[in-house]
Amino acid sequence: MKSIVILGGGSAGVMFANRMRREFSEDTVKITVIEKHDTHFYQPAFTLVVFDLERAENLTRPVKDLFYEGINLIADEATKIDPQNNKVATSKHGEIPYDYLVIATGAKLVYDEPDGMKEGLEAGKNTFMFYTLDRAIQLRDALKKFEGGTIVSSICEMPIKCPAAPAKFIMLAEDAMRRRGIREKCRFIFTTSMPDVFSRQPYASKLNSIFKERGIEAIPNFNPSEVDYEKGVIKSFTKGQEPVKFDMLCVTPPHEGQSFIEDSKGIGNAAGWVTCDKHRMSHNTYKNVYGIGDAADFPTSKTASGIRKQAIVLTERMKSLLSGKEPTATYDGEVICPMPTRYKRAMFAEFNYTESISPAIESYFSWVIKVHMLRPLYWNLMLKGLM
Ligand SMILES: Cc1cc2nc3c(=O)[nH]c(=O)nc-3n(C[C@H](O)[C@H](O)[C@H](O)COP(=O)(O)OP(=O)(O)OC[C@H]3O[C@@H](n4cnc5c(N)ncnc54)[C@H](O)[C@@H]3O)c2cc1C
Incomplete structure (x- = not known):
């Protein structure tokens, strides 16, 4: 009997564990998940919570309720991987051996940089974010009281989860203020560390034209060095760039891999991301x-x-491996990023490592999928490995 240990019970850990359980009985493969938190969050709808398009209570479930029977869930924190000896150290359960290890511990938000961001977020007066559910609720409540001024959405650095989310925020904020009748009292600015508003064409051009049409200013190559929340300015390292004034800042903090990856020699790169073959998903x-x-x-x-695609590919590869065959399934980098652009309109950006797949068009149908369908599909089909 082979033992597969999965670190993390977020979207990736749950989708992969459940798919594997559907393929293999408990007698053939032992599946263990190590997860340090009790609650699982449906993060893609945090943006919707900010604009009262989704209720916070719909976005959480106990981790223990998400797995099929026969998956061994250990509520603990992985503290170090010892890949030479095929074992993982944990805080409370000692060392756990594995035949195969799947690292699904997600990303960590970094609050120490830029200078002053943490203090601004803690003060909770004019500096906000929506990358955690609590913060999304706080931002929603602040936006409801906003009566005019400059709203800035700022990406500190890449990579971040759902790189389109900060652009979604600024478009929905502009739309919300217009629908509230105070658009002329507001200014909207989007800053990004990237050279353009989005990494891919034709979506970048489409977003640029939406921004232009709706008077949203974009500042590319803006690398925040400091948030001075008392003065209401965000400064950039980039030479020649003026500080940007704000009345409300929605900042997207830098992301890194989990600290224990950095502590596990040879597993991750300098930023703590697990270094893998982008097609085979195996460690380098x-x-x-x-x-x-x-x-x-x-x-x-x-x-x-x-992740939904990755879970399918990795399960196929495991099926081949465990039956003594050479795995052939590969991940082509495909993602689908649904971007609400204004009330009742959204655009899907679907692309893979090499090409853009979907056209850059806004539609009501895409809005319905994003706002009304994806959350139930996630809880009821995707996490269960049925879609
Ligand atoms: C605001 C926002 C908007 C988004 N919008 C979209 C969208 O529109 N579409 C889309 O497809 N995606 C979107 N995403 C991205 C998507 O939510 C994530 O890519 C996905 O949830 C990541 O899943 P994961 O399992 O890799 O990581 P996570 O879901 O973060 O799970 C990692 C798990 O590992 C656990 N863990 C970490 N360290 C340890 C440890 N040492 N020991 C044990 N357990 C550990 C954590 O507790 C956590 O449960 C969005 C995300 C955010 C924040």
Whole structure:
């Protein structure tokens, strides 16, 4: 009997564990998940909570309720991987051996940089974010009281989860203020560390034209060095760039891999992302170790939609491996990023490592999928490995 240990019970850990359980009985493969938190969050709808398009209570479930019977869930924190000896150290359960290890520990938000961001977020007066559910609720409440001024959405650096989310925020904020009748009292600015508003064409051009049409200013190559929330300015390292004034800042903090990856020699890169073959998903050095989801250094967007594909591929590869065959299934980097652009309109950006797949068009149908269908599909089909 082979033992597969999965680190993390987020989107990636649950989708992969459940798919594997559907393929293999408990007598043939032992599946263990190590997860440090009790609650699982449906993160793609945090943006919707900010604009009262989704209720916060719909976005959480106990981790223990998400797995099929026969999956062994250990509520603990992985503290170090020892890939030479095929075991993982944990805080409370000692060392756990594995035949195959799947690292699905997601991304960590970094609050120490830029200077002053943490203090601004803690003060909660004019600096907000929506990358956690609590913060999304706080931002929603602040936006309801907003009566005019400059709203800035700022990406500090890449990669981040769902790289389109900060652009979604600024478009929905502009739309919300217009629908509230105070558009002329407001200014909207989007800053990004990237050279353009989005990494891919034709979506970048489409977003640029939406921004232009609706008077949203874009500042590319803006690398925040400091948030001075008392003065209401965000400064950039980039030479020649003026500080940007704000009345409300929605900042997207830098992301890194989990600290224990950095502590596990040879597993991750300097930023803590697990270094993997982007097609095979196997670790570059340790062939019985795999990365899946945000934790991996795949050069594509960190999204739940990509994880759904990755879980299918990795399950296929495991099926081949466990039956003594050479795995042939590969991940092509495909992600689908649904971007609400205004009330009742959304655009899908679907692309893989090499090409853009969907056209850059806004439609009501895409809005319905994003706002009304994806959350139930996630809880009822995707996490269960049925879609
Ligand atoms: C605001 C926002 C908007 C988004 N919008 C979209 C969207 O529109 N479409 C889309 O597809 N995706 C979107 N995403 C991205 C998507 O939610 C993530 O890519 C996905 O949830 C990541 O899943 P994961 O399992 O890799 O990581 P996570 O879901 O973060 O799970 C990682 C798990 O590992 C656990 N863990 C970490 N360290 C340890 C440890 N040492 N020991 C044990 N357990 C550990 C954590 O507790 C966590 O449960 C969005 C995300 C955000 C934040």
